[in-house]
Amino acid sequence: MPNISFEPTALLRLMQLADSALPIGSAAHSYGLETLAVEQELTVEWLQTFLEDYVQEVGALDASFCCTSYSLVALADRDEFVTRWLALNARAGAMRVARESRTASATLGRRFLQLIGALEEEPLLRLALDTLKAGREDVHYCIAFGLVGGILHVDALATVLAYLQQMVTGLVSACQRLLPLGQSRAGELLWRLKPSLIAAAERGSSAAHNGAEIACFTPSLDLGSMRHPALGTRLFIS
């Protein structure tokens, strides 16, 4: 396990970016968990297994996108940056089969970049935003997060881990509203997920560096997201 070095400003910024209170609307999305809970396909008893498998599948995939995006910052050729930036987001969109989850990811990605763009005057960030706006393209949250991590000179692995940590924190928080999951148990679940997060980050990072692909097989979760619009009452947008 490699060491992570932190420059104090970078650490504090990373903590803020990964905070669930970041005002981009992430708390409004369950990514299909609401359907699974309503249809009783997901219960508290299965939650540990579910979250570990979610991190193993979706987490590793998002980690690879996050890492790949991070590495785009080092490109000297701006045209190459634009080409690869667009291709990466198109690929992420094509791998998100459920419309609501895809839209959620794109909404959070756009808001995230806009938020950081308002805080930091960074040419690459401006280029990324302008490129997407010109082509009316989506930017996905994991990709936006990785790009910002690179621009702010946060450690690469730390960026990916922070992304994954905020991802599962959001899911557990959603579960607290959907299932009889108390605060202590929620905290315990998050505490015990650390090895899974690290494994997913390492797999994703390795795949990104080697140009390999990460697979993701979550049909039940995808169905939950695809069936979500038909729920009679919804707490979440997705």
Add this chain to the structure above:
Amino acid sequence: MHLEFTHSAATSRTILSRCRQQMPLRVIRAFPVSHGGALVHLHNLSGGVLGGDDLSLMVNVGPAAYAQLTTTSATRLYRSHPQALPASQINNIHVNEDGLLEYLPDPLIPFAGSRYHQQTRIELAQGAGLFWWYVVAPCRVARDELFEYEMLHLDVDILALHRPILIERARLEPAQRKLNSPARLGAYRYFCNFYICRVGLESAQWARLEGDLSQVAQDLSRPGEVLWAVSTLPAHGLHVRALSCRSETISSGLYRFWHAARLALYGHEVLPPRKVY
């Protein structure tokens, strides 16, 4: 195997203009179907896919051509010899301008100990249409085999006008990753994916069709037995997915979606390839 379908302006019919084949894959002939189409049955004369098999299917649907492909039975993926490479099938499909392909194979049945990798790449030109499904069984249920295959890798790439609209990478290795996880198959055994595309339609039309087919999904779903759902792709199409405890509910459900989508997109009813759905 390499198949080419060509539309003849003179006869307003599609013909199988080229058929290059090598054992074990075989096509006998094309049958004419209504609306000028050509129906072809893909045979695997060895009865199934054996460990180490390296199969290839290339299909080119020419401009304005209409082709329907199906199989003669379920594709059995046999147990692999430990020393053999995984069996592999690569499908490369092109549907040219205003062409239409209905690729409707029977289910995949991975036997205990099988290892199989299927890669499918479909490229759609302007106006091209696609109806393609695949169904995966849990094993040989009648023999009480359940997820006893070693490896089932399924890769799908669908591109419209050279842009990816659907990418799937599934790595099913039941011994390493439990398929009964609520994140994967849960209590269900069969899964299917059905891709419906027509390049060039506006996103509003797809949104309407998603709404209509979602009603079909709601009507067909029975939690605990079978779940159906529909979602638009990023562009040019939509995706129907199901999880089921029984194969019969999937085949009959797929027919309902196919019928509804075909009517909505082409104004014609479906022409089942001599099968019972």
